[in-house]
Amino acid sequence: xxxxxxxxxxxxxxxxxxxxxxxxxxxxxxxxxxxxxxxxxxxxxxxxxxxxxxxxxxxxxxxxxxxxxxxxxxxxxxxxxxxxxxxxxxxxxxxxxxxxxxxxxxxxxxxxxxxxxxxxxxxxxxxxxxxxxxxxxxxxxxxxxxxxxxxxxxxxxxxxxxxxxxxxxxxxxxxxxxxxxxxxxxxxxxxxxxxxxxxxxxxxxxxxxxxxxxxxxxxxx
Amino acid sequence: xxxxxxxxxxxxxxxxxxxxxxxxxxxxxxxxxxxxxxxxxxxxxxxxxxxxxxxxxxxxxxxxxxxxxxxxxxxxxxxxxxxxxxxxxxxxxxxxxxxxxxxxxxxxxxxxxxxxxxxxxxxxxxxxxxxxxxxxxxxxxxxxxxxxxxxxxxxxxxxxxxxxxxxxxxxxxxxxxxxxxxxxxxxxxxxxxxxxxxxxxxxxxxxxxxxxxxxxxxxxxxxxxxxxxxxxxxxxxxxxxxxxxxxxxxxxxxxxxxxxxxxxxxxxxxxxxxxxxxxxxxxxxxxxxxxxxxxxxxxxxxxxxxxxxxxxxxxxxxxxxxxxxxxxxxxxxxxxxxxxxxxxxxxxxxxxxxxxxxxxxxxxxxxxxxxxxxxxxxxxxxxxxxxxxxxxxxxxxxxxxxxxxxxxxxxxxxxxxxxxxxxxxxxxxxxxxxxxxxxxxxxxxxxxxxxxxxxxxxxxxxxxxxxxxxxxxxxxxxxxxxxxxxxxxxxxxxxxxxxxxxxxxxxxxxxxxxxxxxxxxxxxxxxxxxxxxxxxxxxxxxxxxxxxxxxxxxxxxxxxxxxxxxxxxxxxxxxxxxxxxxxxxxxxxxxxxxxxxxxxxxxxxxxxxxxxxxxxxxxxxxxxxxxxxxxxxxxxxxxxx
Ligand SMILES: Cc1cc2nc3c(=O)[nH]c(=O)nc-3n(C[C@H](O)[C@H](O)[C@H](O)COP(=O)(O)O)c2cc1C
Ligand code: FES
Numbered sequence: 001x002x003x004x005x006x007x008x009x010x011x012x013x014x015x016x017x018x019x020x021x022x023x024x025x026x027x028x029x030x031x032x033x034x035x036x037x038x039x040x041x042x043x044x045x046x047x048x049x050x051x052x053x054x055x056x057x058x059x060x061x062x063x064x065x066x067x068x069x070x071x072x073x074x075x076x077x078x079x080x081x082x083x084x085x086x087x088x089x090x091x092x093x094x095x096x097x098x099x100x101x102x103x104x105x106x107x108x109x110x111x112x113x114x115x116x117x118x119x120x121x122x123x124x125x126x127x128x129x130x131x132x133x134x135x136x137x138x139x140x141x142x143x144x145x146x147x148x149x150x151x152x153x154x155x156x157x158x159x160x161x162x163x164x165x166x167x168x169x170x171x172x173x174x175x176x177x178x179x180x181x182x183x184x185x186x187x188x189x190x191x192x193x194x195x196x197x198x199x200x201x202x203x204x205x206x207x208x209x210x211x212x213x214x215x216x217x218x219x220x221x
Numbered sequence: 222x223x224x225x226x227x228x229x230x231x232x233x234x235x236x237x238x239x240x241x242x243x244x245x246x247x248x249x250x251x252x253x254x255x256x257x258x259x260x261x262x263x264x265x266x267x268x269x270x271x272x273x274x275x276x277x278x279x280x281x282x283x284x285x286x287x288x289x290x291x292x293x294x295x296x297x298x299x300x301x302x303x304x305x306x307x308x309x310x311x312x313x314x315x316x317x318x319x320x321x322x323x324x325x326x327x328x329x330x331x332x333x334x335x336x337x338x339x340x341x342x343x344x345x346x347x348x349x350x351x352x353x354x355x356x357x358x359x360x361x362x363x364x365x366x367x368x369x370x371x372x373x374x375x376x377x378x379x380x381x382x383x384x385x386x387x388x389x390x391x392x393x394x395x396x397x398x399x400x401x402x403x404x405x406x407x408x409x410x411x412x413x414x415x416x417x418x419x420x421x422x423x424x425x426x427x428x429x430x431x432x433x434x435x436x437x438x439x440x441x442x443x444x445x446x447x448x449x450x451x452x453x454x455x456x457x458x459x460x461x462x463x464x465x466x467x468x469x470x471x472x473x474x475x476x477x478x479x480x481x482x483x484x485x486x487x488x489x490x491x492x493x494x495x496x497x498x499x500x501x502x503x504x505x506x507x508x509x510x511x512x513x514x515x516x517x518x519x520x521x522x523x524x525x526x527x528x529x530x531x532x533x534x535x536x537x538x539x540x541x542x543x544x545x546x547x548x549x550x551x552x553x554x555x556x557x558x559x560x561x562x563x564x565x566x567x568x569x570x571x572x573x574x575x576x577x578x579x580x581x582x583x584x585x586x587x588x589x590x591x592x593x594x595x596x597x598x599x600x601x602x603x604x605x606x607x608x609x610x611x612x613x614x615x616x617x618x619x620x621x622x623x624x625x626x627x628x629x630x631x632x633x634x635x636x637x638x639x640x641x642x643x644x645x646x647x648x649x650x651x652x653x654x655x656x657x658x659x660x661x662x663x664x665x666x667x668x669x670x671x672x673x674x675x676x677x678x679x680x681x682x683x684x685x686x687x688x689x690x691x692x693x694x695x696x697x698x699x700x701x702x703x704x705x706x707x708x709x710x711x712x713x714x715x716x717x718x719x720x721x722x723x724x725x726x727x728x729x730x731x732x733x734x735x736x737x738x739x740x741x742x743x744x745x746x747x748x749x750x751x752x753x754x755x756x757x758x759x760x761x762x763x764x765x766x767x768x769x770x771x772x773x774x775x776x777x778x779x780x781x782x783x784x785x786x787x788x789x790x791x792x793x794x795x796x797x798x799x800x801x802x803x804x805x806x807x808x809x810x811x812x813x814x815x816x817x818x819x820x821x822x823x824x825x826x827x828x829x830x831x832x833x834x835x836x837x838x839x840x841x842x843x844x845x846x847x848x849x850x851x852x853x854x855x856x857x858x859x860x861x862x
Contacts, residue, residue, distance in 0.1 A: 132733055182708065
């Protein structure tokens with residue numbers, strides 16, 4: 001829930017040497033993007049308050065503060081941000097490597113082929129699936145095609161949480177959510193029932209925000 | 222609606238005080254510790270047997286169930302005060318039901334103090350019995366939080382009242398809330414939940430918020446494996462925490478409070494329920510507390526025992542009925558907490574200390590401990606140490622004093638190796654850190670954290686790589702899983718460590734592990750993931766040689782990692798005619814040479830269960846473990862094949 005803003009106060013900060021004005025309370029990420037300064041990001045949704053902050057791909061360095069998630073941290077007067085700080089870049093790459101290592105790379109037959117935000121971001125970041133990692137042990141879960149419009153492939157999910165957020169906030173339905181914790185955390189429907197038997201209205205908001213092929217429209221999406 | 226005025230409470234306290242004095246000076250009392258730790262050792266049997274014996278003999282003795290005395294190594298504990306004997310109260314342990322008859326005949330009915338069962342006397346020295354206050358442990362210990370634990374009956378509010386209970390609250394209610402906050406500020410109290418955040422700063426922030434209502438949450442989730450400090454306090458002296466919470470509520474202007482504890486703590490839930498009802502009955506909780514205009518009540522919430530729910534924002538989500546997942550801070554709970562309202566979350570011990578601070582004064586408290594870490598620290602001392610149990614020492618006491626003087630050192634003459642401090646996400650410190658004072662800043666500098674008070678001592682028979690794997694395994698399962706670093710990074714560290722203990726992996730993997738740990742430490746969404754790197758980073762910092770032995774030489778120096786050891790029967794030591802190892806081996810992997818009668822372990826059949834080592838009579842001790850496994854070939858060749 002946002003604090004009531006009485007007047008649109010602005011602050012001035014520096015991002016990569018550039019002086020930037022931004023509205024008070026704005027997150028660094030959106031202030032940077034508005035100025036044409038690119039920061040990788042995947043889970044961020046501008047209206048989400050509190051922000052999701054799950055993917056860790058948007059980390060930047062703030063002088064005097066260290067590494068922060070730019071989609072979570074608000075701008076402050078006089079703040080000095082470096083998006084290309086050595087640590088921040090290394091950490092972003094690490095997060096991307098981990099996500100790639102945990103993702104089935106079956107891009108050829110993927111319904112999101114050519115439209116995958118995740119793949120495109122990894123290419124933009126010049127990060128490849130790491131060879132020196134131990135393979136993550138995952139059991140293959142059944143793909144749920146029970147819904148008339150939406151196919152849910154839990155194996156592809158990178159757990160960013162965008163679908164859950166839009167469904168709760170914009171639609172008000174909650175046919176699915178995360179269960180379990182730690183490494184086992186995964187997205188599923190209530191009691192693992194088929195999506196087709198849930199309250200899902202099929203509006204497709206979740207498909208729109210899914211950066212991978214975990215949620216797709218039927219027939220080529 | 223029952224409403225008590227201040228005068229009534231004073232009368233009640235006076236009455237309780239008189240009864241207590243009489244109990245202490247002229248009644249025969251048998252105190253039995255029946256907290257969870259005592260119960261695990263069989264104290265309920267001891268209690269039941271005492272009850273039956275005393276009834277049967279028609280003895281006039283008061284049986285009092287008390288909480289944890291902190292001396293868990295000697296549970297079940299019994300303390301008998303027999304004023305007629307002219308002897309001081311005597312503490313006995315461990316007392317199982319078999320010993321009860323002897324004690325009843327000896328010291329309940331007679332005046333034989335049964336010193337052979339005693340741990341020590343509580344008042345003056347008796348020949349042959351150690352005088353407990355003179356044990357090195359008690360010279361170092363200072364009990365602010367634990368002062369009533371093991372002494373009073375937690376289910377009897379009169380005991381608490383007799384010891385001055387709720388008197389502080391009476392005075393506090395006459396004081397301006399700001400004054401209460403400034404007292405805590407003067408005490409320089411830092412939160413006992415782990416991070417050591419200044420309590421007064423948090424309170425002030427919450428107090429200043431103009432929103433209403435405000436909430437107080439007592440964090441009693443205590444998810445660290447092996448830690449039981451908060452459980453003990455709530456089971457042994459619940460009213461001190463309740464009083465601290467009401468004082469805090471007055472200070473920040475809160476109207477509702479919650480104690481969040483885990484469902485695995487049924488006794489905590491049970492005792493708190495009773496204590497809360499009692500507190501309401503005497504008017505120190507509920508509407509118009511002690512006749513003032515102040516309303517505050519406390520609810521009990523049981524969590525499902527998820528480690529991540531100990532984190533304050535996850536706890537708030539859990540109380541709201543959501544998934545117990547942490548969210549990014551700021552906003553801090555003091556600004557945007559439970560149901561979006563200003564909320565103060567503090568640990569059990571923090572509230573217990575608040576009660577002491579308001580009772581004795583902030584200035585008094587600030588003189589205990591060190592300037593930056595005032596007061597005392599409570600530790601659950603466990604692992605390879607003689608006297609496991611609960612200890613409370615002033616901040617600044619050295620680790621050496623805690624482990625050797627209070628804990629009695631390492632058993633069986635073994636060599637100290639490390640102390641794991643701060644819970645699973647804490648760190649392992651080596652011998653070089655033994656003279657480190659226990660305070661927030663020193664521990665942090667050494668790479669560990671104060672945490673909420675787990676302290677596990679490790680000796681030469683513990684492998685540090687396996688220890689790191691154990692804690693990382695816990696964290697990979699128990700972290701929230703919400704962010705990439707926590708969900709996947711910690712698991713990747715675990716997969717690498719699991720390879721190391723199997724003798725797989727190379728130096729590049731060691732490098733990868735270290736980098737991963739550094740990145741996870743810095744890049745996580747919440748504190749938990751951030752500290753999940755600590756077990757790896759500290760073991761790498763202090764015990765790198767052990768990692769290198771595993772990775773480069775495929776050798777486990779502590780002879781723990783199964784795949785890196787083999788069993789070998791030393792020919793010079795083997796008695797030959799004794800067939801213990803041969804007969805007990807479950808896989809028939811030990812054979813006897815027909816000519817020499819020497820035993821040989823067939824490595825391809827051996828499952829490394831260690832039975833042969835356990836059964837080999839100590840006078841021979843012929844079975845040894847060797848690492849790396851190939852070393853056994855050298856030994857066999859040297860022995861003549
Ligand atoms: C993963 C995790 C687990 C935690 N578990 C506990 C706990 O069991 N008990 C506790 O008091 N604080 C725990 N904390 C700390 C709380 O978030 C919070 O800082 C504390 O309750 C504040 O109280 P204090 O100021 O009295 O220390 C945990 C933190 C994290 C990140
Ligand atoms: S975009 Fe900031 S953490 Fe995902």
